[in-house]
Amino acid sequence: MLEFDLRPDNSAAGGAEPHQDFLEAENVSLRLLLAQAELNTRGLLAKAGIDAKQREASDKLQKLILEELHHRVKNTLATVSAIASQSLRNVQGAEHARDAIEGRLVALGRAHDLLLQARWTSTDLGKIIRAATEAFDNPDEPKFSIAGPDIQVTSSAVIAIAMTLNELCTNTTKFGALSAPEGRIDIAWTLDRQPQRLHLTWTEKNGPAVHAPEKRSFGTRLIETLGNQLKGDVQLTYEPAGFVYALDVPLASLT
Helix, strand or coil: CCCCCCCCCCCCCCCHHHHHHHHHHHHHHHHHHHHHHHHHHHHHHHHHHHHHHHHHHHHHHHHHHHHHHHHHHHHHHHHHHHHHHHHHCCCCCCHHHHHHHHHHHHHHHHHHHHHHHCCCCEEEHHHHHHHHHHHHCCCCCCCEEEECCCCEEEHHHHHHHHHHHHHHHHHHHHCCHHHCCCCEEEEEEEEECCCCEEEEEEEEECCCCCCCCCCCCHHHHHHHHHHHHCCCEEEEEEECCEEEEEEEEEHHHCC
16 A cells, blocks of 8 residues: 655644645545555456356357267267168178278268367368378388378368378278288378468379279269369379379368
């Protein structure tokens, strides 16, 4: 609390008392102003505390809603998977179709896991790729080489990228590089800042000889469709040394 020395500087009686009364009045005014400032400060701090609590409650509610939505989506995917499995159980030659459907639904579920971790905002492209390829890799003898700059991918593009990678992984495990013991996959991406585009390549090597298919499969059409959803250009090259997938996409579709 601010204090003043109100003792007069001299002992002269004439005119001292009015001056002393003036100083006392000023001191009282300053005390009142300081007291009011203290009350105002406490009020602001209390309000800020309330706002902080409201934001915390809002964040908790949002997290709860996202987790509940995620739980419902995963249950729906599990139900769809069960329906597909039951529906195709007695259909002759449907094993491949059943496995393909289940694999795609599992990939979709993993993509939703990533989205929940990122709270449906954005996540790193490298993280998306590693999550999509993890189930097909060998930690003791890594099959994938993954390299590229950091880039945050918006939630609307996460599913398309994850589903594409799952399709590529499934195909290479059955027919491509990962069907051979020495097979490897190089996944790399670069950013071209001037036209604002991302270039991503999937290159297979050390696998069996590659031959272009006689007709486009559903998986091939799915990969191309997912690329088109991102307004990108998809190139599938069946080099004898290894299959190559290339995606050229505007950054605006990802970020």
